[in-house]
Amino acid sequence: MGSVRVAHYVNQFFGGLGGEEKADAMPELRPGPVGPGALLQQLLGTEARIVGTVFCGDNRMVEHEADTLPAVVALLRDLAPDLVVAGPAFNAGRYGLACAAVCAAARRELGVPALTAMFSENPGREAADRSVLVAVAGSTAATMKPDLERVAHLALKTLRGESLGPADVEGYFPTGRRVNEFGTETGAERMVQMLLRKLRKETYVSELIVPPFDHVPPAPPVSDLARTTLGIVTTSGVVRTGNPEGIESWRATKWARYPLAGVDALSPDAFTCVHGGYDNRYIRANPHRAVPLDVLRRYTRDGRVGRLHEVLYSTVGNVMPVERARRLGREVAQELRDAGVQAVLLTAT
Amino acid sequence: MAFCSAIPTIPFSAGVSRVIHGKAVPYLLGDPTLSPEREDTLRERLTAKALATLTMAVTQPTVFTAS
Numbered sequence: 001m002g003s004v005r006v007a008h009y010v011n012q013f014f015g016g017l018g019g020e021e022k023a024d025a026m027p028e029l030r031p032g033p034v035g036p037g038a039l040l041q042q043l044l045g046t047e048a049r050i051v052g053t054v055f056c057g058d059n060r061m062v063e064h065e066a067d068t069l070p071a072v073v074a075l076l077r078d079l080a081p082d083l084v085v086a087g088p089a090f091n092a093g094r095y096g097l098a099c100a101a102v103c104a105a106a107r108r109e110l111g112v113p114a115l116t117a118m119f120s121e122n123p124g125r126e127a128a129d130r131s132v133l134v135a136v137a138g139s140t141a142a143t144m145k146p147d148l149e150r151v152a153h154l155a156l157k158t159l160r161g162e163s164l165g166p167a168d169v170e171g172y173f174p175t176g177r178r179v180n181e182f183g184t185e186t187g188a189e190r191m192v193q194m195l196l197r198k199l200r201k202e203t204y205v206s207e208l209i210v211p212p213f214d215h216v217p218p219a220p221p222v223s224d225l226a227r228t229t230l231g232i233v234t235t236s237g238v239v240r241t242g243n244p245e246g247i248e249s250w251r252a253t254k255w256a257r258y259p260l261a262g263v264d265a266l267s268p269d270a271f272t273c274v275h276g277g278y279d280n281r282y283i284r285a286n287p288h289r290a291v292p293l294d295v296l297r298r299y300t301r302d303g304r305v306g307r308l309h310e311v312l313y314s315t316v317g318n319v320m321p322v323e324r325a326r327r328l329g330r331e332v333a334q335e336l337r338d339a340g341v342q343a344v345l346l347t348a349t
Numbered sequence: 350m351a352f353c354s355a356i357p358t359i360p361f362s363a364g365v366s367r368v369i370h371g372k373a374v375p376y377l378l379g380d381p382t383l384s385p386e387r388e389d390t391l392r393e394r395l396t397a398k399a400l401a402t403l404t405m406a407v408t409q410p411t412v413f414t415a416s
Contacts, residue, residue, distance in 0.1 A: 218366035218407045219350065225400055236377065282376040288392060289379030295389075295396040305400065343403045344350040345396075348360065349374045 004048040004159050007081035008037045009072065009102045011095045015055030023094075025057035027068060029075040036144060040085065043152035048159055052079040058094035061101065069101055073109045076102075081112055083159055088117035088147045089124055091139040096124025104129035113158050117151050125173060133158065134173045174209075176323065214326075222343045224306075231309040231341035233332060235317030235348045236290035237275025238266065238283060247316055249276030255315035255328050257335070260308065266293050277318035278349055290347055309341045317348055351399040353377055357412045367402040368412045371395060 012022040014035040033041040034053035041050045054075045061068050076084060084106035086099035096118045103114035107129065117135035118124050128134050135154050137147040150171040157164060167174040183190070190207070197204040222228045239247055245256040263270075266287035273280040273290065283290045291312060299305040313332045317325070336344060352365045355374040371377035378392045398415035 214364055216364045216366065218409070221404045221406050223404070225404060228403070230400075278374045280375065282379070282381050285381070286379060289376040289381075292378050292392050292396040295393050298393075299396075299400070345353070345399055345403075346350055347353045347371070347377055349355055349371075349377055 004083075005051045005079065005081045006044065006048050006155065006159075007076045007079040007084050007106075008033065008040065008050050008053045009076070009084065009086040009099065010035055010037070010053060010055045011061075011089075011092075011098060012055060012057040013095075015053065017055065017057075023057040023059040025055070025060060027054060027056040027060070027071045027075055029054050029078065036088070036148060039145065040148050040152060043148055044155065047156055048083070051081065054079075056098070058092070058098055061098040062094045065101060069105055072102055073105050076106060077110055081106075081110070083112060083155055084110070084114040085151060085155060086114070086116040088135070088137040088141075088144070088151065089119075089122055090137055090141055090143075090147075091119040091122050093123050096122035097127055098124070100124040100128040100132065100134075103132040107131045115151060115155055115158060117147055120173070130175060133164075133175070136171050136173060225343075226303055226306055228306045228342045229309055229340055230296070230305050230307070231311070231313070231336045231339070231344040232260075232291060232293070232296065233313040233336075233344055233346045234291050235315055235320075235346070236283065237273045237280065237316040237318070237349075238271055238287045238290050238312075238314055239274050241270055241272050243272070243274050247274060247314070249274045249316060250318040252316040252318070252320055252328075253324065255313055255332055258312040258314060259310060260293070260312055261310040263293070264297055266291055275316050275318055275349065277316075290349070292345075292347070296345075309336065309339050311335075311339070351402045353395065353399050361410050361412055364410055366407050366410055367399075367405070368410065369395065369399040369402060370412060370414045 012025045013019055016035055017025055030053050033050040037050050037053050054072055056072055086102045089096040089099045099116040103116050106112055106114040115133045117137040119137055119139040125134055135150045154172060164170050194204045240258055247254060247256055268285055271287040273283040288294045296308055300308055315328060351367045351369055352360045353369045353371045354360050355371045355377050357368045357370050360368045372380055378395050379388050380391055394415050398413060402413050
């Protein structure tokens with residue numbers, strides 16, 4: 001057996017403890033491989049050794065993460081691992097979220113690489129920190145063997161310090177990292193070949209990756225605006241004069257929260273616009289051209305809108321990477337939800 | 350969420366459910382060539398339309414235009 005140490009995290013089911021009735025199980029450590037770990041050990045061969053398996057109930061982890069995650073990390077730390085593997089979680093949502101959290105914590109707290117595996121639609125994939133490698137897995141344990149082969153392959157490469165090839169070749173989900181490589185043909189030649197293949201209706205692979213968008217199920221309508229708390233969000237770049245939060249005029253990394261209580265109108269003295277993607281002089285002259293607070297105040301006064309959430313959330317949408325927009329959007333949405341906001345008016349440009 | 354944009358194809362292709370066509374990129378909810386009174390009427394019309402879409406059921410990304 002090699003001296004390289006692997007710690008494995010699984011849930012209560014794959015740890016052999018039980019199903020949903022054991023989903024509250026506290027974190028526990030067993031020496032050596034457990035459950036799918038046996039096959040993983042076989043695939044890792046003599047180069048790496050699963051020194052222990054930590055398992056925990058899915059509900060315990062997801063519902064009490066603040067207490068449970070540190071306990072899991074402490075057990076993993078005792079194993080002094082060189083690599084932490086979690087899962088595969090397949091399409092089990094809570095398990096996927098747990099694997100993502102455990103791997104991110106292992107990276108952060110133990111400073112070791114971490115690897116998990118799950119199905120493409122598992123919510124844990126979205127939640128996984130970019131520093132965590134996520135191997136492609138099937139939706140159910142029916143694909144356990146090929147999924148673990150992929151995990152073992154990526155684990156060994158990681159442990160050897162070998163650089164990984166492209167995601168689709170190595171079997172992991174794209175991490176967003178781009179690696180330069182030299183080709184034998186120029187871009188113009190490759191482009192013409194691609195075009196010829198397209199004209200011949202042959203398959204070709206574009207070198208330009210279009211970021212995937214979400215398919216968001218529409219929210220149900222509000223039944224009565226007069227009883228609705230409305231939130232206002234803008235990506236138009238309207239900010240407080242002086243831009244104290246330092247929101248960037250393009251590729252913004254943050255959003256700001258401006259209290260609106262007592263603010264009847266957005267005066268050009270108190271508010272300005274820092275969006276760098278359009279001629280913003282008309283918005284600077286009258287910020288209502290981007291954020292219609294004047295109209296909304298009128299509507300709450302005459303009762304057409306129940307009430308306004310007294311905060312304006314603002315950022316600059318100019319050339320913001322989709323991944324970052326998703327994060328900022330999630331943060332703002334959480335605040336709105338916590339504040340009991342039932343509907344939102346978002347003004348972009 | 351009602352999403353006002355001067356370029357509705359962007360939110361539409363990103364999967365936004367309720368998109369309202371604003372006036373123009375540099376003045377989404379206004380028009381500096383109009384008198385203040387007429388500009389106010391324009392802004393109110395666009396805002397009212399956006400709010401109205403919040404009460405409408407949609408099943409897929411939909412672009413609304415103020416009459």
